[in-house]
Amino acid sequence: MLITTTPIIEGYRIVEYHGLVTAKNVRAVNVIRDFFTAFRDFFGGRSASYEDVMNEIQSEVLQEIQAKAEEGGANAIISLNLDFENIGSKNKSMIMAFVKGTAVVIEKMNNKE
Numbered sequence: 001m002l003i004t005t006t007p008i009i010e011g012y013r014i015v016e017y018h019g020l021v022t023a024k025n026v027r028a029v030n031v032i033r034d035f036f037t038a039f040r041d042f043f044g045g046r047s048a049s050y051e052d053v054m055n056e057i058q059s060e061v062l063q064e065i066q067a068k069a070e071e072g073g074a075n076a077i078i079s080l081n082l083d084f085e086n087i088g089s090k091n092k093s094m095i096m097a098f099v100k101g102t103a104v105v106i107e108k109m110n111n112k113e
Contacts, residue, residue, distance in 0.1 A: 002076040018072045018103035023064035029093040057097040074103035
């Protein structure tokens with residue numbers, strides 16, 4: 001399945017639109033991870049543990065949206081948008097990912113067109 005953030009895919013034409021597909025994932029971040037992240041916030045630097053969680057969430061929502069598009073008969077998703085939000089209070093952090101796109105059926109164009 002082709003997935004793109006653009007509304008068109010060069011060399012392909014859209015032959016059917018199957019509409020909006022979405023997926024979301026909310027993950028609690030554990031106390032130990034929050035504790036060590038507080039040190040990173042103070043001293044600066046990247047938080048590998050948060051990045052790992054975000055990578056896991058991203059993989060899961062992309063798999064979910066792809067499955068939904070395939071179930072609806074699509075072979076591509078265009079105009080994909082993936083957003084992350086940090087939600088919760090100071091003591092209870094959660095990371096949310098929301099992905100949306102348009103499920104479509106595409107076919108390769110002939111060079112003669």
